[in-house]
Amino acid sequence: xxxxxxxxxxxxxxxxxxxxxxxxxxxxxxxxxxxxxxxxxxxxxxxxxxxxxxxxxxxxxxxxxxxxxxxxxxxxxxxxxxxxxxxxxxxxxxxxxxxxxxxxxxxxxxxxxxxxxxxxxxxxxxxxxxxxxxxxxxx
Numbered sequence: 291x292x293x294x295x296x297x298x299x300x301x302x303x304x305x306x307x308x309x310x311x312x313x314x315x316x317x318x319x320x321x322x323x324x325x326x327x328x329x330x331x332x333x334x335x336x337x338x339x340x341x342x343x344x345x346x347x348x349x350x351x352x353x354x355x356x357x358x359x360x361x362x363x364x365x366x367x368x369x370x371x372x373x374x375x376x377x378x379x380x381x382x383x384x385x386x387x388x389x390x391x392x393x394x395x396x397x398x399x400x401x402x403x404x405x406x407x408x409x410x411x412x413x414x415x416x417x418x419x420x421x422x423x424x425x426x427x428x429x
Contacts, residue, residue, distance in 0.1 A: 301373050306377070308337060309363075310337070311341070312379070312411065313332040318356045322354050334362065345412075352412070352416075373390065375391070378396075
């Protein structure tokens with residue numbers, strides 16, 4: 291028996307161009323901090339072949355292993371299935387549907403950066419995810 295009703299827990303989709311850095315970190319933090327209270331997805335408008343190694347290292351430093359993650363292509367279905375869509379530098383490539391909440395987080399792109407440059411991006415993403423969790427719980 292399939293249940294086509296809206297899920298009881300909120301769903302969040304993080305989107306960046308390559309799904310190799312910012313959106314991967316945001317999804318990992320949300321999963322780590324909110325557990326199974328939020329459905330988490332990430333995708334890219336032009337996904338890379340693999341997650342940025344400096345991003346993997348930076349996340350390992352805070353106890354989160356994303357080494358098994360792989361970039362995923364952004365699909366209309368993923369956007370339709372999400373209550374909140376957070377874009378990070380993908381501009382107008384993300385499809386827009388009524389009834390969704392859209393946020394655009396302006397963050398530096400970690401592509402081509404070393405781990406020293408990724409750390410402050412990681413820490414800012416964590417702050418924003420913590421704030422997002424608070425907002426999801428009060429809605």
